[in-house]
Amino acid sequence: MSTYAYYPGCSGLGTSQEYESSTRAVCRALGVKLIDIPDWSCCGSTPAHTVDHLLSSALAARNLALAEDLDAAAVITPCPSCLTNLKVAVHRMSDREFRMQVNKLLDKPVDRSTPVKSVLQVLAEDVGPEAVAEMLPHKPLAGLKLAPYYGCIMNRPPEVMQFDDHENPMAMDNLMAALGAEVLPFPLKVECCGASYGVARKDIVAKLSGKLLQAAEDLGAHAVVTACPLCQMNLDLRQGQASSAMGHKFQLPVFYYTQLIGLALGVPQSELGLSKLCVNPRLALDAMHAAQAEKRELEARKEADKKTPKAKAA
Amino acid sequence: MEVVDIHASCDHEFIAKVEEESEQKVRLCYQCGNCTAGCPYTFVYDIPVSQVMRLVQAGQKERLLSCKSIWLCATCESCTTRCPNEIDVARIMDVLRHMARREGYVAEKNVKMFWDTFLDSVEKHGRVFEMGLLATYVAKTGRFWTDMELGPKILPKGKLSFKPHEIQGKDKVAEIFKRFREMQQ
Numbered sequence A: 001m002s003t004y005a006y007y008p009g010c011s012g013l014g015t016s017q018e019y020e021s022s023t024r025a026v027c028r029a030l031g032v033k034l035i036d037i038p039d040w041s042c043c044g045s046t047p048a049h050t051v052d053h054l055l056s057s058a059l060a061a062r063n064l065a066l067a068e069d070l071d072a073a074a075v076i077t078p079c080p081s082c083l084t085n086l087k088v089a090v091h092r093m094s095d096r097e098f099r100m101q102v103n104k105l106l107d108k109p110v111d112r113s114t115p116v117k118s119v120l121q122v123l124a125e126d127v128g129p130e131a132v133a134e135m136l137p138h139k140p141l142a143g144l145k146l147a148p149y150y151g152c153i154m155n156r157p158p159e160v161m162q163f164d165d166h167e168n169p170m171a172m173d174n175l176m177a178a179l180g181a182e183v184l185p186f187p188l189k190v191e192c193c194g195a196s197y198g199v200a201r202k203d204i205v206a207k208l209s210g211k212l213l214q215a216a217e218d219l220g221a222h223a224v225v226t227a228c229p230l231c232q233m234n235l236d237l238r239q240g241q242a243s244s245a246m247g248h249k250f251q252l253p254v255f256y257y258t259q260l261i262g263l264a265l266g267v268p269q270s271e272l273g274l275s276k277l278c279v280n281p282r283l284a285l286d287a288m289h290a291a292q293a294e295k296r297e298l299e300a301r302k303e304a305d306k307k308t309p310k311a312k313a314a
Numbered sequence B: 001m002e003v004v005d006i007h008a009s010c011d012h013e014f015i016a017k018v019e020e021e022s023e024q025k026v027r028l029c030y031q032c033g034n035c036t037a038g039c040p041y042t043f044v045y046d047i048p049v050s051q052v053m054r055l056v057q058a059g060q061k062e063r064l065l066s067c068k069s070i071w072l073c074a075t076c077e078s079c080t081t082r083c084p085n086e087i088d089v090a091r092i093m094d095v096l097r098h099m100a101r102r103e104g105y106v107a108e109k110n111v112k113m114f115w116d117t118f119l120d121s122v123e124k125h126g127r128v129f130e131m132g133l134l135a136t137y138v139a140k141t142g143r144f145w146t147d148m149e150l151g152p153k154i155l156p157k158g159k160l161s162f163k164p165h166e167i168q169g170k171d172k173v174a175e176i177f178k179r180f181r182e183m184q185q
C-alpha cells in the first residue's frame, strides 16, 4: 500500500476530534500509511473562496507545496471542505497563468500537480470494501440500520472531484454494507445541511438539517453516518435546534463512518471518541445488539426445530 | 412588484466583468430553472438562482450586488452539477460576492462578519482557532446569546481548545494575505 501525505484540517483539532482520531486508527488498522504534512496551515475553507479565488487557492496551495517534499502517492484529507479547496486549487492551477499568480503569493512555489483525494476515496478504492469484508467475516455491524449522508461537496462538481457518483454516491454505503450494516436508500445523500451558516443564520441550518433528520427517521434509520465534520456538527450538535424548527423531537445518533469501521475492527474507545458525540450513540448500538440477539435466537430456534422431529422419530 | 426595464438599466461592462472573472458564458443560460429546482437555499433567497442568472444577462448590477442570495449561497454545487448547459453557476455566485465585497455591498452583515472573522483567525494563527473565532464573532455582532444553549452540549466534550493552534509558519500564512492585498491595489 502506498504512503499518503495527510492533511487533517482545522476542525480535526477541535470540533471533529473524534473523526480525526478514528480516521488515524482505521487507516493504521487497514494498512494505509499516513505522513502528516509538516506545519500544515488552514486551507481557507468557505470564507476564503467567498473573498477571492486566488487567495483561496494560495492558502490551499501552501500545503500542496509542503506535501511535495514527502513524495507521497497523494495528498489525502478526511474533510470534504478541505478536499474541495485543495482539489479546486489543483484544478485551477493546471492553467499556467493562474499557477504563476498563486506562486507569487507563496514562499515555496508549487511545482508539481499532486493528486488530492479524500480518505473515503482511499478506503473505498485503494483498500476496497471486499478487503474490509474479508477481515470481518462475522459482520459486526449486522442489524444496524444506517442512513448514509455524504453532504453536498464530497462528489460535486464531478469534473473537479472525480470520485464516485455525484447524485448517488455509494462509497460509504459499500463500506458499511461490507461490515454487515443495513444501508438504507437515503434520498437526500447529497443535499446541503446548511453548511457553515450555523453561527450567523442558525435558522437555515435548523431547517435544512431538520429535513435530513426527518427523512432518515422516516426510513427507520437507527443512525445517520457521515464523512463530513460540518455535516456531523449540524446534524448532531444542532439536533435540538432542528427539532424545534421541525416541531418534532429527534433522537438520532450521527456517526462518522470511521467510528463505525473502527468499532467493527475493535479499535479502542479512546480513539473512537464515541463519547464525544452529542446524541447518545447507545441508542443505535443497543438497537443493533437487540437485532443481532433476535437473529441469533431465531436461528437457534430453527436449529432446534430441525432437531426436534428427529428426536421424536428416535 | 418591482419593474425592471432591462434596456434602460443594462450595464454591459458588468456583464463582461462577470463573464471574465467567472470564465463562464452567461448568455448560455436559457432559463430552464434546473438550478433553482435543486437549490436548497431558495427558501431564504430574495432572488432565486435562475433569476440571478437572468439578471446577470440583463446587466442588473445594482440589483444583484445588493441582494441577499449571493451571501446565502452555500456553494453546494447543485446548480453547477445540474445545469444542462454546463455553466458553473456556483462560481458566478462566488464572483458576484467578490464584486459585492469590493464595491461595499453587504446584504447579510452577520454572514460576512463570520467569514471575515474566520479569515482573521487564519491570518493570525495560521490555522483557525474555533473558540477565538466564536468569541470575536460574538463580540463584534453583540449577539451574545446566539448559541448559548449549545454551550452545555459541547463544552463537556473537551473539544474546543481555549488556546489557538499556532504553527511555525504562521508568518508565511500572514504573508500570503499581505501579498494578496498588495496585489489588489
Ligand code: SF4
Pocket (backbone or CB within 6 Å): B028, B029, B030, B031, B032, B033, B034, B035, B036, B049, B050, B053, B079, B082, B083, B084, B085, B087, B089
Ligand atoms: S440550470 Fe443552467 S440553463 Fe438552466 S436556468 Fe440555471 S443556469 Fe440557466
Ligand code: SF4
Pocket (backbone or CB within 6 Å): B035, B038, B039, B040, B041, B049, B072, B073, B074, B075, B076, B077, B078, B079, B080, B089, B090, B093
Ligand atoms: S451553489 Fe448556491 S446557488 Fe447553487 S444550488 Fe447551491 S446554494 Fe443554490
